[in-house]
Amino acid sequence: MASRSTEAGQGLRMIAPPLLYAVLMLAIPLLTILTFSFINDGYQTVIWEFTLENYAEVWADPIFRALMLRSLGVAVLVTLATVVLAFPVAYFLSFVVPPRRKAMWIFLITIPFWTSYLIRVFLWKVILGYNGVINSGLKSLGLIEQPLSFLLYNTGSIVVTLAHAYAPFAILPIYVALERIDRSLLEAGRDLGESRLMTFWRVTLPLAMPGVLAAVLIVFIPTMGDYVTPTLIGGGKIPMVANLIQKQMLAVDNKPLGSAIAVTAMVIVTLLAGLFLLLNRRFLRVRT
Template sequence: MAVANGKEAAQGLRIVAPPLVYAVLMLGVPLLTILAYSFFKDGYLTVVREFTLENYRAVWADPIFRTIMIRSLSVAAMVTLATVLLAFPVAYFLSFVVPPDRKALWIFLITIPFWTSYLIRVFLWKVILGFNGVINSGLKSLGVIDQPLSFLLYNTGSIVMTLAHAYAPFAILPIYVALEKIDRSLLEAGRDLGESRAMTFWRVTLPLAMPGVLAAVLIVFIPVIGDYVTPALIGGGKIPMVANMIQSQMLDQDNRPLGSALAVTAMLIVAVLAALFLALNRRFLRVRQ
């Protein structure tokens, strides 16, 4: 028995080893490099490999970093809230209303945005919201406005709208998977006990779908923090986020140690917030149960 278990473990290790090595090389090594650079000193057009904590002191003492980090967290929270609120009805409709033989088609349609480049989708929103874009041109042709609306672009709202559209499929799919796993007999039992559709949804469907909602929140929130294309194009560079600040330090100012310290600090803040969110979610589920 022990020999058989050993053979299975060895076989599993051989299967897992290639993707594990790939993940370590492609993800672990760059992260360790960034971590190491954050403790080095910046020289003129070079990096001085001497240990220092000055980069982290500069990051935490910089009021600009605190302002931009708070803005990034706020934008990410708004994008996550908007995305999940829009994704849940779509996932619910797909799970409970669409006939089983049509669900594959709907999932196929939801994944169509992945066929195009993320950069192209951002540019499309700039065309839609621009000064001479689709919305302004349409309203002018209908006689609703005389002058183009200037508030549609280069603001927080346009950034949130663009990011919510870009990450919507990432939120729809995990919520749909969680809804599909719900035993329909539990919903029927709630109805048999006299609960309304709304109360059945609140007491049964929503708690059972929370793992999918939680996955959607993390899948959307974490990458939005690191987005720099949308703030640069849709925000016009007027509303920089922490990724834009890191890019500026790394490329424009060629200060790789300080840029690395900014990146590590941002990752730590996001990791702490994600851990707190997971802990609060578990506590919420225990209370509901």
């Protein structure tokens, strides 16, 4: 018992600094937003009394509902595109690339992290712009006479930009999950007469689902809170719920209403993430 208590004390001392950091940097801001969402807004000040009017106003606002649905749609498209494109890359890296070259490939995948997220968004604006790289290249090849105007300031350009930005976040967890798969299981499946496709469907994919799940959550959740890309790539014409929060917090200076919108969005995302976890467990139970 004494040794166990000593080990527990050592473990507590080891996790104390990051735990304190997490409480200060994550829990306190969240509690602050939650507190603001239950108070009234006054002219250039706040009225410190409990109320649910902010949440009633949020759910009664058709603009919020429209932006929330748009944000969910964009987040789903970005997540789907990112994970579908990331899985073959992770599979190639895990099963095809020789072990001595895997470190180099991982190094190349992490190169986008070397530059600021804002710079990467601006680069996509340069690529997709009216006089950007794509239009200039097509004109120089004689394929078009006038620049294509539909490449930028639409939902598709936002999805492409976000999918590129979060691609490394999807590739790495899927790769880790694939690396943990016992190769003898795949060989056993083929020895039993299964084709490569069926072995992938019945063995590889279920065992890789923890990585896929992590990739989905890592991409979906921050995409819902992105407001830079809709502003720059969408030209401000396709706002999302994060842009509404930013407007209430900064431009309108209505922090209680902005906090209520933020809390509501977090609750919706949490419920959807929980539903996805439940469906994933049912999928794995059926496959096994």
